[in-house]
Amino acid sequence: MVRGFENAFRNIKKEDWDKYLLGEGEANPIKFVKKIIGKKILLIHGDEDKSISLIRTKEYSEKIKDRNDVELKIIPRVGHGKSLRKASSEIILNWLKKNKFENEINNN
Numbered sequence: 001m002v003r004g005f006e007n008a009f010r011n012i013k014k015e016d017w018d019k020y021l022l023g024e025g026e027a028n029p030i031k032f033v034k035k036i037i038g039k040k041i042l043l044i045h046g047d048e049d050k051s052i053s054l055i056r057t058k059e060y061s062e063k064i065k066d067r068n069d070v071e072l073k074i075i076p077r078v079g080h081g082k083s084l085r086k087a088s089s090e091i092i093l094n095w096l097k098k099n100k101f102e103n104e105i106n107n108n
Helices: 014-021 029-036 054-064 084-100 103-108
Strands: 040-046 068-073
Touching: 029 054, 029 084, 040 054, 054 068, 068 084
Parallel strands: 040 068
Antiparallel strands: none
């Protein structure tokens, strides 16, 4: 199980941030679509996230759902970071159990 790019943008230069916003940055998840074919994927997004637009997560989900088992959970009244992790912990555990990732749960 791999966490996302939560620390990828600390101390980022303005020109790099501008590229990212245009979908041209190094951490653009669309660039990795070919590497995740046939995977079970859980996407979680807070509907009050000011860091990453919910629209982008929905677009990404649509782009990868044809070749993957994708579940998108949108958490109401939650932003980004710690508040999202706290609000989504039960969702993550249930998803892992449902998808038979018990070893991941027990080893962490």
